[in-house]
Amino acid sequence: MSEKHILTSPLLTEQGTVYANILSDITNAIFISGDRLVTTKLAQRYNTSINPIREALKQLQGEGFVHVAANSGARVAKFEASTTRNVFEILQLLDPYLMEWFVEEHSREQREDLFRILRKMEDIELVDQYAHVLYRHLDTEFHWLMYKDHYNKNAVELWRRNRLILHVMHGSLKLSARRIEQSISEHRALLDLLEKRDLAGTLAMLKAHITNSGRYWSRYQIR
Template sequence: MPLGQMRSGERPNLTAHGYVLQRMRQAILDGELPAGSRLIQADLASQFAVSITPVREALRDLAGEGLVVFDPHRGSRVRSFDLAEVREIYELRMALEPLMVQRMIGRVAPDRLDEAERLMRRMTRTKDTAVWSDLNRQFHACFAEDDKASRLATILGGLRDSASTYVGLSLRASPERRAESDREHAEILDCYRRGDTPEAVRLAVQHMRTTLVTIEEADAQGLL
């Protein structure tokens, strides 16, 4: 499928910027744009039949998500896989997420729990790895404090965004992990509804550790 096209039924009413962003995220997480690929703005604008501006904005957003890196001499490229970075991201998350769980159990508004459930249901329905990864990021954000009022939330939000890159890669390497993650999401949400702090902490850490192990195994098998 040419880079400028999206799968049938997956091009909603988006701005040019939103369309380019969504399609490029999809291409990177699906492996259509391999790690290290150079991203030349003029070429991308031609493929997407848009001006340079939405492409530049999309590359900036993808850099913020950790999917793209800027080299002052070579321009933009798809971020290369770095297992040491993955381990550091997940070690930090496993250390800090329990603090957020303990703060937020009993404080998450019912409407945010309902939103988490809607996101969870959408994850079980979509077949698109990039869409699933983005929904996964939004799902976990439902249980966090407002990052404008919390340094912990700001740090964890950044780590969560960086991890989404590797979540997508792990799902591409081990598709069976998706169903397991969906079940874990349901269990985590149930803990928040019941106010079970110890179990919510245990599940959150287990959820991240399993994802990290999946990534490590995929790397060892040369799948990343």
């Protein structure tokens, strides 16, 4: 992926910081699982000194995105295959909880924003790795818009962190055309049900969406 294709995830709540810059590069597959994160090179990349880099790496290590070993320095974390299963099981619990509030409380303007994001997803031509990363960012933005204003900020933060883990794990992988088509259809169905404020239907569709996504990544993820 070329430098001009760097995206900023809507999940990065500390935009503009060294921490956010490093995590953005990880979620955009600039750095992938196992890559070394050399402090001097990172300081040059982000035009900063060594200390902010070290502090950011320490924070990322605490969150599980970076692994630091005594003899090999910092590297992008390598997640176990079971992590995919665990993350999707957590999301299967959190998404319906957060969505239930949104179904009842969302505005027409928020729904229009969701339609706007969906149209962008539909317009993507999957011609290179950047397009696949862009699709995942838009997919995340779609769900983030629905959940970010929920009153339970602890639940929102837990959802955010697990969604970021998926970005890190899948950053260098491509979605199949069939999964893209299925995913867009599921998003469209969610919007139709939201417009009707059909709580039971929305939650059932959301569960199917998460289950299908988890099944796809569990099957095709390469380590």
